Amino acid sequence: MTAPDDAVENARWFEDFHRDRAARLERHLRALLEMDDPQCRYDHNGRCQAHYVESPCRVAAARSELGDDGGDD
Numbered sequence: 088m089t090a091p092d093d094a095v096e097n098a099r100w101f102e103d104f105h106r107d108r109a110a111r112l113e114r115h116l117r118a119l120l121e122m123d124d125p126q127c128r129y130d131h132n133g134r135c136q137a138h139y140v141e142s143p144c145r146v147a148a149a150r151s152e153l154g155d156d157g158g159d160d
């Protein structure tokens with residue numbers, strides 16, 4: 088995929104490229120989150136024991152960014 092020379096066309100191409108890329112990344116992230124099904128379980132230090140033992144949990148952050156509260160559909 089090659090960007091055109093014209094500045095306006097180039098800006099449109101750039102916007103389309105990144106919109107398409109964001110859509111693909113969102114699909115991939117949703118698929119990964121479906122595989123990583125367990126809900127967060129925080130210990131007394133606020134670290135998620137269901138995922139990667141960090142705070143805030145990266146799975147919770149990804150679900151939040153996608154507008155998914157992590158509840159059952």
Ligand SMILES: [Zn+2]
Pocket residue numbers: 126127128135136137138139144145146147
């Ligand atoms: Zn978690």
